Amino acid sequence: xxxxxxxxxxxxxxxxxxxxxxxxxxxxxxxxxxxxxxxxxxxxxxxxxxxxxxxxxxxxxxxxxxxxxxxxxxxxxxxxxxxxxxxxxxxxxxxxxxxxxxxxxxxxxxxxxxxxxxxxxxxxxxxxxxxxxxxxxxxxxxxxxxxxxxxxxxxxxxxxxxxxxxxxxxxxxxxxxxxxxxxxxxxxxxxxxxxxxxxxxxxxxxxxxxxxxxxxxxxxxxxxxxxxxxxxxxxxxxxxxxxxxxxxxxxxxxxx
Numbered sequence: 001x002x003x004x005x006x007x008x009x010x011x012x013x014x015x016x017x018x019x020x021x022x023x024x025x026x027x028x029x030x031x032x033x034x035x036x037x038x039x040x041x042x043x044x045x046x047x048x049x050x051x052x053x054x055x056x057x058x059x060x061x062x063x064x065x066x067x068x069x070x071x072x073x074x075x076x077x078x079x080x081x082x083x084x085x086x087x088x089x090x091x092x093x094x095x096x097x098x099x100x101x102x103x104x105x106x107x108x109x110x111x112x113x114x115x116x117x118x119x120x121x122x123x124x125x126x127x128x129x130x131x132x133x134x135x136x137x138x139x140x141x142x143x144x145x146x147x148x149x150x151x152x153x154x155x156x157x158x159x160x161x162x163x164x165x166x167x168x169x170x171x172x173x174x175x176x177x178x179x180x181x182x183x184x185x186x187x188x189x190x191x192x193x194x195x196x197x198x199x200x201x202x203x204x205x206x207x208x209x210x211x212x213x214x215x216x217x218x219x220x221x222x223x224x225x226x227x228x229x230x231x232x233x234x235x236x237x238x239x240x241x242x243x244x245x246x247x248x249x250x251x252x253x254x255x256x
Contacts, residue, residue: 002039011039011052013070024052027075028064040094040101044120047071051120053101055082067123080125082116095143097150104143115143117172130154131167131175146209147193151178166209179209188224189236196236198224204236 001012011024039054049072055065066077093104103116115130130152142153150169163182167175189196194206196217202224204217223234 011054013050013052024068026054026066027077028054028056028066038103040096040103040118042096042101042120043099045099046121051123053118053120053123055080055125065125076123082125082127093142095145095150097145097148102143102150126172128173131165131177142187144190144195146190146195151209153187179212181207181212189239191239191241196239200225 001014003010009026011026013022013024014020015022038056039052041050041052043050050070052068052070053065055063063079063082064077065080065082066075068075095102099120101118101120105114105116113130115128117126117128118124119126131154144151144153152167152169152175154165154167163180165180166178168178169175187195188198188204191206193210194208197205197207197214199205202220202222204219204224206215206217207213208215217239221234225233
């Protein structure tokens with residue numbers, strides 16, 4: 001968990017199974033209002049050690065990074081080679097898969113986006129190209145971890161707002177185009193091989209990128225028409241299907 005309290009960035013690990021919360025003291029000076037602060041969390045597949053990584057670039061274009069090891073309870077500070085960027089895309093701007101964390105950085109020097117990855121095993125940052133990277137008109141909408149793969153959602157033609165291309169990453173920097181589809185709905189989240197979309201009448205539907213089929217999910221809320229959750233909108237943070245019904249107490253309402 002990462003948040004800002006009294007203009008200071010706070011970080012903590014929350015174990016959902018044991019409900020234990022462990023505050024983490026950031027070893028690098030707290031970023032100022034002119035800095036871009038970026039976090040990631042994942043499992044090192046080589047040592048089975050959970051790690052936290054964070055970095056920021058200040059207004060002097062200086063890079064600082066640090067990695068925290070849960071097993072050793074230690075931070076390692078270093079200065080990595082990170083491409084210049086303005087911010088991380090807030091909606092679908094990060095993804096994690098098989099020991100590697102991915103960030104979609106916006107505002108680069110040579111294009112409107114770049115993809116940065118961090119390997120928790122080697123603790124090395126790498127910059128990779130995304131699909132359509134050679135086109136200056138490419139609108140990179142986001143990264144997702146879908147069906148055990150990293151996918152990228154792009155709008156390669158800015159004049160056709162609702163035409164999307166979905167690409168699957170075969171290996172870092174190598175992409176295959178999976179499907180092109182038209183969608184007039186807002187993309188809210190994803191699960192397995194499907195995207196979660198919001199319709200014009202505020203309903204949630206799923207779109208399977210492999211079968212090209214849609215399905216209504218039985219949830220409706222006026223806030224789904226907005227993109228920003230903090231602006232009165234409604235977001236989808238996690239979706240999982242189950243045959244077990246949600247139990248409701250007799251003396252309280254059920255919160256969806």
